Amino acid sequence: MSTSGRIALVVAALAVAVAAFLIARPGDDEDSKPAAETAPAQTEAQTETETAAEAAPPPRPEVTRIRIEGGQVAGGPKTIEAQQGDTVRIVVSSDAPDELHLHGYDITREAGPGRPARFRFKANAEGAFELESHTAEDAGNDPLVARLLIGPS
Amino acid sequence: MTFLAHAGGLLGRSDLPIPEWLFGWAAAMVLVISFVALAVLWPEPKLERDSWRPLPGAIGRLLASRPVEILCGAIGVALLAVVVYTGLRGTQSPAANFAPTFVFVIFWLGLVPLSVLFGDVFRAFNPWRAIGRAVGWVAGKAARSGLPAPLAYPERLGHWPAAAGLFAFVALELVRSNGDKPETVAIAALVYSALTFIAMALYGVETWIARGEAFSVYFNLFSRIAPFETRGRVVGLRRPLAGLAALKAGAGTVPLLAVMIGSVTFDGASEAPIWTGIAPDIARFFEDVGLSPQAAFELTFLLGLTAAILLVYGFYRLGAVGAKSVGGGFSAEQLSRAFAHSLVPIALAYVAAHYFTYLLFRGQAIVFLASDPLGDGSNLFGTSTSQIDYSLIGATATWYWQVGFVVAGHVAGLTLAHDRALALYDDAKLAVRSQYWMLAVMVGFTSLALWLLSQANT
Numbered sequence: 001m002s003t004s005g006r007i008a009l010v011v012a013a014l015a016v017a018v019a020a021f022l023i024a025r026p027g028d029d030e031d032s033k034p035a036a037e038t039a040p041a042q043t044e045a046q047t048e049t050e051t052a053a054e055a056a057p058p059p060r061p062e063v064t065r066i067r068i069e070g071g072q073v074a075g076g077p078k079t080i081e082a083q084q085g086d087t088v089r090i091v092v093s094s095d096a097p098d099e100l101h102l103h104g105y106d107i108t109r110e111a112g113p114g115r116p117a118r119f120r121f122k123a124n125a126e127g128a129f130e131l132e133s134h135t136a137e138d139a140g141n142d143p144l145v146a147r148l149l150i151g152p153s
Numbered sequence: 154m155t156f157l158a159h160a161g162g163l164l165g166r167s168d169l170p171i172p173e174w175l176f177g178w179a180a181a182m183v184l185v186i187s188f189v190a191l192a193v194l195w196p197e198p199k200l201e202r203d204s205w206r207p208l209p210g211a212i213g214r215l216l217a218s219r220p221v222e223i224l225c226g227a228i229g230v231a232l233l234a235v236v237v238y239t240g241l242r243g244t245q246s247p248a249a250n251f252a253p254t255f256v257f258v259i260f261w262l263g264l265v266p267l268s269v270l271f272g273d274v275f276r277a278f279n280p281w282r283a284i285g286r287a288v289g290w291v292a293g294k295a296a297r298s299g300l301p302a303p304l305a306y307p308e309r310l311g312h313w314p315a316a317a318g319l320f321a322f323v324a325l326e327l328v329r330s331n332g333d334k335p336e337t338v339a340i341a342a343l344v345y346s347a348l349t350f351i352a353m354a355l356y357g358v359e360t361w362i363a364r365g366e367a368f369s370v371y372f373n374l375f376s377r378i379a380p381f382e383t384r385g386r387v388v389g390l391r392r393p394l395a396g397l398a399a400l401k402a403g404a405g406t407v408p409l410l411a412v413m414i415g416s417v418t419f420d421g422a423s424e425a426p427i428w429t430g431i432a433p434d435i436a437r438f439f440e441d442v443g444l445s446p447q448a449a450f451e452l453t454f455l456l457g458l459t460a461a462i463l464l465v466y467g468f469y470r471l472g473a474v475g476a477k478s479v480g481g482g483f484s485a486e487q488l489s490r491a492f493a494h495s496l497v498p499i500a501l502a503y504v505a506a507h508y509f510t511y512l513l514f515r516g517q518a519i520v521f522l523a524s525d526p527l528g529d530g531s532n533l534f535g536t537s538t539s540q541i542d543y544s545l546i547g548a549t550a551t552w553y554w555q556v557g558f559v560v561a562g563h564v565a566g567l568t569l570a571h572d573r574a575l576a577l578y579d580d581a582k583l584a585v586r587s588q589y590w591m592l593a594v595m596v597g598f599t600s601l602a603l604w605l606l607s608q609a610n611t
Contacts, residue, residue, distance in 0.1 A: 006192070006193040009189055009192055009193055010189060010193055013185055013186070013189040016185060017182050017185065020178055020181065020182070021178055024174040024175070024177065024178045025174065025175075025178075026172075026174065084547070084548075103165045103166070104165035104166040104543050105543075106165070106540075124544050125166060125543035125544040126169070126544070126547050126548035126549075126551075127166040127167060127168060127169060127510070127543065127548060127551075128166065128167040128168060128169055128609070128610040129165070129166055129167075130167075140446070140447070147610065149169055149610070150169075150548075151169060151548060152547055152548050152549045
């Protein structure tokens with residue numbers, strides 16, 4: 001194959017790669033469109049409720065509730081998914097004194113019978129983070145309570 | 154690196170799986186690249202020719218001069234001493250002690266990009282080489298009739314000691330329950346140092362560094378990608394990857410590379426359902442036959458690690474047997490060794506894609522650990538309150554970097570295999586046909602790497 005033939009083939013392959021990438025990638029347009037469409041609808045709804053003289057409460061972030069019984073997470077470790085920028089709320093109740101630690105965000109909360117540990121934070125960093133029980137870890141058990149997956153917004 | 158996280162943790166943030174569309178795109182691109190490469194790569198071997206030239210001016214001689222060598226060696230010895238001291242005397246919480254983060258992150262992971270960019274950096278800082286040479290020099294002066302000549306290094310030992318050393322290290326990292334405990338790290342460093350000095354006394358310092366000392370061999374393999382190489386007392390430039398073409402693969406070289414690729418494969422798979430689904434069952438079986446929970450857990454992980462390494466070795470070996478079938482009169486062992494160097498960029502791609510964010514995030518911990526190495530609240534450099542910034546790089550950018558590393562490793566591996574095939578076979582047709590087999594091996598390893606990325610933490 002001649003040099004120009006080689007260059008042409010490489011250029012063609014690059015073009016295919018870029019085109020395939022642009023087609024395969026979920027476009028920003030698709031993501032933002034529904035948001036743009038729903039945005040006016042929301043403000044309309046808001047003005048309606050406001051005229052009805054009942055201030056709409058801001059949407060409360062969903063709460064993930066986890067129970068620890070006898071050193072075990074009821075139903076096994078949970079997976080919590082959220083998007084970057086979301087406010088994440090987790091409530092962990094335990095039938096024994098426990099210390100819970102969210103790696104990465106480095107938040108530690110105590111839990112005990114009747115006083116659940118409450119986590120509430122803004123998910124700024126993307127990635128996978130583990131919520132662990134120090135009590136289970138000290139006892140040599142699997143400390144994983146939940147896995148938090150923060151995806152790009 | 155789930156295990157370290159569970160063991161009490163060096164890990165704060167781990168990676169999200171790459172999205173399906175990116176996985177599909179990357180896998181398709183690997184195939185496109187492979188076929189385009191077959192068509193466009195050069196028809197004459199290029200990397201086998203020696204292209205080394207000294208760096209212009211005095212800089213090449215300065216970098217490799219004796220004072221610089223002594224300074225670098227002294228820094229290496231000092232750091233080894235700090236690891237042992239902090240490991241034994243400091244807090245036993247792995248994340249708050251200098252030793253585990255320095256050994257598993259700064260040394261083990263950080264030296265990889267340095268080697269790939271700047272050449273064999275570890276050789277200069279290697280504490281065992283520095284001590285070995287210093288002791289040899291003093292003993293040579295003291296002994297009136299000179300030192301006895303070292304034993305001849307047995308050829309059939311080849312890279313086997315390095316493969317065994319690396320296996321022991323990754324087992325400490327991935328299998329042992331308290332492998333990241335500071336005391337364990339310090340004792341392992343002492344034991345390894347003692348074994349290294351004995352081997353150096355038997356076979357000579359430079360021979361053992363080149364063949365048997367696990368970390369020297371490991372970082373030297375990666376440094377062969379770099380455009381810099383030291384010869385005598387001069388640093389010079391060569392074509393990138395040319396250092397790999399000059400690698401003399403012998404006994405144990407392929408097993409060594411299988412340990413490198415297989416251990417990362419296992420570490421990746423151990424976060425995925427394929428492993429998390431079966432590991433508890435295997436561990437329960439071992440508990441049922443009378444092992445303690447910890448021993449059962451360790452044995453299970455040792456089995457998984459060994460299986461991953463054997464699978465990688467077997468798959469590569471299959472490619473060599475296939476390449477043998479095209480003719481040319483080479484044995485499978487000869488072909489296996491002849492193409493071994495093309496696995497180095499693949500191994501690099503595995504390490505880079507899997508540990509890139511770990512080095513980026515956990516590596517920041519060394520800033521506060523340097524100020525408070527024992528974890529006793531001291532603040533030597535005023536940086537003990539610094540924190541890890543986990544928002545340094547987003548998930549999307551991480552995915553693109555990871556896929557980029559894997560695809561780049563594939564291209565480099567292909568290029569090396571192509572070049573070697575041209576040099577090996579007189580008949581160009583045989584060279585091309587043998588390459589289909591090596592191509593299939595590379596596509597297999599690359600697809601596995603992408604698949605592992607898509608399985609992370611699912």
